Amino acid sequence: xxxxxxxxxxxxxxxxxxxxxxxxxxxxxxxxxxxxxxxxxxxxxxxxxxxxxxxxxxxxxxxxxxxxxxxxxxxxxxxxxxxx
Numbered sequence: 001x002x003x004x005x006x007x008x009x010x011x012x013x014x015x016x017x018x019x020x021x022x023x024x025x026x027x028x029x030x031x032x033x034x035x036x037x038x039x040x041x042x043x044x045x046x047x048x049x050x051x052x053x054x055x056x057x058x059x060x061x062x063x064x065x066x067x068x069x070x071x072x073x074x075x076x077x078x079x080x081x082x083x084x
Contacts, residue, residue, distance in 0.1 A: 007048075007058050008074040011037040018043060020057060033057075053078035 007018035023031030
């Protein structure tokens with residue numbers, strides 16, 4: 001069984017495993033959940049939106065169309081747009 005907290009693709013900066021982590025993406029005194037590797041590299045949560053079908057954030061930004069981001073879930077393969 002796969003760990004749903006681990007991103008299917010490795011860190012683009014160092015190749016390490018990425019883990020969904022609370023408060024990893026910091027803006028001032030606030031933080032939000034994001035993928036983070038053991039070396040401290042963090043993936044911008046704006047490029048890993050939550051899949052409406054399975055609820056995971058292991059999604060891939062495919063592009064933009066008419067101001068809406070196009071995503072595909074790496075877990076369940078659902079395609080969706082953001083904002084919804």
